[in-house]
Amino acid sequence: QQPVQSPQAVILREGEDAVINCSSSKALYSVHWYRQKHGEAPVFLMILLKGGEQKGHEKISASFNEKKQQSSLYLTASQLSYSGTYFCGTQRLGTDKLIFGTGTRLQVFP
């Protein structure tokens, strides 16, 4: 039931773009995205709801494809501060529990 994140790791130069995907085999109500820097707690980025619009946060945005039960996180013109591990948390229809993927490690170099 754990969502599958891809890729597992991404290496970028500053200014490059990246896409992180999160897929579930179950019908979802929401997808939550978090970023965790080394030695710190995960920080909430945004939430995507079933039937909701694509969300944006500075140069980081996300979408939710209900047909595929997949969410994608888009990082454009990456900055050094974007480095960290990105987790998606999925909430299935009819439940209030979040199940997290195994994470995607993103490293941005100058």
Added chain:
Amino acid sequence: KAGVTQTPRYLIKTRGQQVTLSCSPISGHRSVSWYQQTPGQGLQFLFEYFSETQRNKGNFPGRFSGRQFSNSRSEMNVSTLELGDSALYLCASSGKTDNTDTQYFGPGTRLTVL
């Protein structure tokens, strides 16, 4: 608002001992969830408490238990520690975003079992 706080931040125990971790949620949040984070397994859900009642439970053995107090503060207990229990234990309290519960994480307690 103050964020989620967890104490202690670091713990070293030996096999067979027990440990209690504490979590204070964001003021006004009534739900507290606990997660175990390890490099290989990512964030694994332990349990969730809401208004002093366990509302959800993950797939962990009975050695892992928790409780929540009337002020929403929560404790997690692990008995008969094993080497494999070494991990970062994260607590998260829930608040509304877009009318949906969103979790806000504390800094975690890093437990090392020797």
